Amino acid sequence: MNPAERCMSILNYALQHVALSRTEMTESYERLLKNKSSLNAVRNCASKSPGLRQAFADSMDPVLQLMNERFARMKLKEEPFTVYRGVSDEEIDNALSVVRDVCHAEELSRESSSKDVKGCKDLQGFLKTHSMSTHYSFQIMKCNDEETCSYCTMSPLRMDADMAADLYFLPCPVPNDQHYQNFEELYDTKVTDEHRPSLKTSTEFDDDDVESDRRNRDVFKSGKARDVLYCGECSKPRIVYSNSKLDRAQEEILKQIQENGGYTCGCGVPEDCGLVVRKCLTCASEVEVIYYSGNLKHFLPPCCIYCGDREHLLDDSDEYIEQLYEDYSVIRPLCASCRDKGLDAKTWVKKFFKKRKT
Ligand SMILES: [Zn+2]
Ligand SMILES: [Zn+2]
């Protein structure tokens, strides 16, 4: 189960006692969407069949309207909630055209993948100096550096510079003994969402989960690792173990869970299907080392041990990695952004004779 975080538990009130169903589309469109269980699948399908996108939007409209109405009736400390509709294609295009101009990213479009976006150096540099991103928030602020920043030259500060110098990114909640620290105490400190419940540390698992992992410890072996499920929240691969090779039915079960976006770190898989996953895991847990050995490495791509990223791994020619190979024979994959955060590569098997530089 996802832990309820931030305002989720409050929003949940609006979801009580409500039945949702979209209106039916024409038979041909309904046929296209049969067995498409995730929004991603629907989106892919819509990119190939003109008309489906609009038809699906129309059919979802009553659901969205009902939900928006219910959320709009909520208040928190007498403040009514504001409900937004998703941004339109036009708004995305407008924003993208600014990004393309300022960050020399001519190739970016609405179809770009997160890989394309991450590969755009100037944009990443801009985000680093102007934005703050946490699991539930994204904030952006002008940098007041009109000398070198092309965006802030084009669109300079409109408020007093002194006043702007006193502005900081909004903090995430940080607990204290009784409740949460005051905003005033946290404002102007480093923004961190390390206190969100889904990042709880390994000592706080449910007794049932601890017991389940203990019971299955003989299955959690590299020779019994059969496949992975990707977490719908953090995208890390989590290993699926089984005593025997997966049969058709088990493969189908995994496919179903994955397609429904139904797996998050720490969730189980159906008890009676002969498959097990570790339960004492949160999205903060590293990728299990078994991922890098035994059965799985032959058919699964290497990924960063900290975040699961598969696309921006430091390669062997990276100076830092090269240095480590002088002392160690095994170095677990590490991605560029985890390295930027100051994380060290995990090493294994110290070399007995150090290679001498000549
Ligand atoms: Zn700037
Ligand atoms: Zn996760």
Ligand SMILES: [Zn+2]
């Ligand atoms: Zn990483």
